[in-house]
Amino acid sequence: xxxxxxxxxxxxxxxxPQSRSSPPSGRTQEIDATSKxxxxxxxxxxxxxxxxxxxxxxxxxxxxxxxxxxxxxKWHLAHTSWFFETFLMKQxxxxxxxxxxxxxxxxxxxxxxxxxxxxxxxxGLLSRPTVKEVFDYRADIDVLVSDLIESADxxxxxxxxxxxILGLHHEQQHQELMLTDIKSVFWQNPLRPVFRTRDExxxxxxxxxxxxxxxxGLYWVGHDGPEFSYDNxxxxxxxxxxxxxxxxxxxxxxxYLAFMExxxxxxxxxxxxxxxxxxxxxxxxxxxxxxKRDGRWFAMxxxxxxxxxxxxPVCHVSLFEADAYARWNGARLPTEAxxxxxxxxxxxxxxxxxxxxxxxxxxxxxxxxxxxAQMFGDVWEWTRSSYSPYxxxxxxxxxxxxxxxxxxxxxxxxxxxxxxxxxxxxxxTYRNFFPPDTxxxxxxxxxxxxxx
Ligand SMILES: [Fe+2]
Numbered sequence: 001x002x003x004x005x006x007x008x009x010x011x012x013x014x015x016x017p018q019s020r021s022s023p024p025s026g027r028t029q030e031i032d033a034t035s036k037x038x039x040x041x042x043x044x045x046x047x048x049x050x051x052x053x054x055x056x057x058x059x060x061x062x063x064x065x066x067x068x069x070x071x072x073x074k075w076h077l078a079h080t081s082w083f084f085e086t087f088l089m090k091q092x093x094x095x096x097x098x099x100x101x102x103x104x105x106x107x108x109x110x111x112x113x114x115x116x117x118x119x120x121x122x123x124g125l126l127s128r129p130t131v132k133e134v135f136d137y138r139a140d141i142d143v144l145v146s147d148l149i150e151s152a153d154x155x156x157x158x159x160x161x162x163x164x165i166l167g168l169h170h171e172q173q174h175q176e177l178m179l180t181d182i183k184s185v186f187w188q189n190p191l192r193p194v195f196r197t198r199d200e201x202x203x204x205x206x207x208x209x210x211x212x213x214x215x216x217g218l219y220w221v222g223h224d225g226p227e228f229s230y231d232n233x234x235x236x237x238x239x240x241x242x243x244x245x246x247x248x249x250x251x252x253x254x255x256y257l258a259f260m261e262x263x264x265x266x267x268x269x270x271x272x273x274x275x276x277x278x279x280x281x282x283x284x285x286x287x288x289x290x291x292k293r294d295g296r297w298f299a300m301x302x303x304x305x306x307x308x309x310x311x312x313p314v315c316h317v318s319l320f321e322a323d324a325y326a327r328w329n330g331a332r333l334p335t336e337a338x339x340x341x342x343x344x345x346x347x348x349x350x351x352x353x354x355x356x357x358x359x360x361x362x363x364x365x366x367x368x369x370x371x372x373a374q375m376f377g378d379v380w381e382w383t384r385s386s387y388s389p390y391x392x393x394x395x396x397x398x399x400x401x402x403x404x405x406x407x408x409x410x411x412x413x414x415x416x417x418x419x420x421x422x423x424x425x426x427x428x429t430y431r432n433f434f435p436p437d438t439x440x441x442x443x444x445x446x447x448x449x450x451x452x
Contacts, residue, residue: 036149039161043145046168047138049422050077050175056195057182062131065124066188070181070440075107075123077178078134080171081141082107086114087163087400089144092156099140103129113399165228166400172425179302179358179420184440187289187300196358198303206254206311207363211245212372213451214341221340222390223429232404233429235392239337243451246334246342249363250374250381251325251445254310256317257297259325260286270327275320278437288316288439302358311362313444315379319412319436322382322445334448336385336413336431343375343416343428350377350416352423360419360442372446377421379444380414380432387411387433411435418442 054062054073062074071079082103090096098104106126108117118126129137145164152160179195186193218240223233265285268276278284286292289300290308297308299316317325319333326332334342351361351374360378375381388408395405411433417426420442434441 036152036157039157039164040146040149043149043164043168044142046171047142050080050171050178051135051138053175053178059131061182061185061193062134063124063127064185064188066181066184067440068121069438070184071120071123071177072126073178073182074129074131074134075126076174076181078103078129078137079107079109080167080174081134081138083170084141084145084164084167086111087167088148088160089141091163092148092152092160093144100129100137103137111399111402113402163400166403169228169230169425170403172422175353175422176418176420179353180440180442183289183300183302186302186304192300192305194304195302196356198301198357198359201309201312201362204311204362204364207249207252207373210248210370211449212248212342212370213245214241214243214338216241216243216451219337219341221337221429223427229427229429230404230431231395232387232389232393232408232431233427235390237391241335241337241341244334244338245449245451246338246372247331247447248370248372249446250313250379251447252310252362253308253312253314256287256314256325256445257308257310259328262328264324264328267328270324272320272323272436274436275318275324278318278320284321287314287321290316309362313360313362313374313379315360315442315444316439317382317443317445318439319382319434321439322443323384325445326447329447331447331449333382333384334446336383336415338448339375339381339383339415339446340428342372346371346375346428348376348423348426348428350374350423351419352377352417352426353420354423355419357419360444375446376416376426377423378419379416379442380418380421381416381446382443383413383415385413387413387431407433414441414443 054077057073063072065072085098086104086108090098104114105116106118108114109120110117148160149157149164182195186195218238220236221239222236223229224236264270265279271279286297287299291298291300291305298305299308322333351357363373389405393405395401412435414432414434415430417430418441434443
């Protein structure tokens with residue numbers, strides 16, 4: 001490898017001073033992973049899971065890009081490695097000499113401060129580097145990261161660790177995108193390939209929805225504390241929330257079918273104006289991936305086409321569809337503050353990617369215990385909150401300040417994680433965000449109501 005591995009003892013980073021002493025886009029001290037072995041183990045665990053996800057893919061699968069907002073699997077695998085090379089290797093190895101200087105252009109996603117980057121919409125046109133070369137690139141980066149950790153003294157370790165942890169959370173985000181993007185690739189193919197086989201879900205009783213009431217008050221929301229979070233989750237602050245009710249369960253396929261059968265997609269009065277435009281222009285008649293065959297609804301899953309299960313949470317709906325469904329139901333979507341307040345006493349358990357089902361599950365029990373069910377995992381829950389900065393928020397200076405802050409326009413917040421999210425990646429304060437017409441993520445609906 002053509003790389004000078006002398007570590008910068010003087011720590012002459014290109015990052016701004018603020019970025020040197022605190023994690024650039026995630027604020028953390030990550031006390032749990034202070035030892036080198038724990039850090040290396042965590043690194044290997046996350047990196048190897050990306051490769052585990054690829055076990056059933058063939059080389060042809062890695063290259064396709066179905067739409068501008070999705071990326072080929074090969075690009076995700078390379079980009080996550082580029083992230084470590086750019087923000088660790090180039091910062092902490094003196095006179096770092098990249099083995100693939102041109103990869104900086106191909107696999108920089110959107111960091112203007114790092115340099116120019118290849119067109120996002122054309123990522124699927126890159127036959128080179130090959131899949132094998134990308135895996136070799138990953139392996140080389142893994143060796144360098146391991147070298148960096150092992151040879152760092154305590155002071156340097158304290159400085160590189162927050163960036164490394166950020167890189168691992170970044171990779172976990174991309175693992176979810178790898179799944180949603182390969183689902184889109186397989187959906188494009190009339191053969192409807194299977195990513196992973198899955199046993200048929202057990203039939204369970206239809207969940208009974210209850211309205212759970214929450215008092216008005218001044219609540220604390222947002223992240224605070226030593227553990228990792230993205231910068232957009234803070235500062236923790238108080239917000240006044242009027243009394244509200246939250247549905248104890250997610251909206252199911254059966255409930256959503258009732259909306260469809262009541263002409264939900266043909267009634268403009270139910271839709272936001274932009275949503276109605278989307279319905280007409282794109283011919284929406286059902287959630288993404290649904291297909292009617294001989295009068296029965298089927299849906300594309302990562303296990304291929306399967307019949308829609310009435311008891312499962314509805315998935316792959318846009319904010320526009322979630323909002324129209326809520327209006328049809330005489331309800332509304334929750335705000336992100338309401339969602340966070342309602343989840344405050346719940347354990348962070350659910351159907352996450354670790355289950356390797358890669359699909360939503362019906363609620364485990366129809367009995368309500370007075371707490372909202374399936375708040376974490378299964379589907380990201382749309383909120384009616386625009387993705388905007390919390391009071392006092394400022395993005396850090398420098399390239400990694402571009403991670404979150406510059407996207408705070410024309411997007412909506414989703415909460416709770418999905419069956420494609422890592423459990424070790426999600427938090428109660430986690431703010432995911434997508435444009436309101438987005439449907440290819442594992443996104444679903446929970447209803448709310450005013451109590452006024
Ligand atoms: Fe990224």
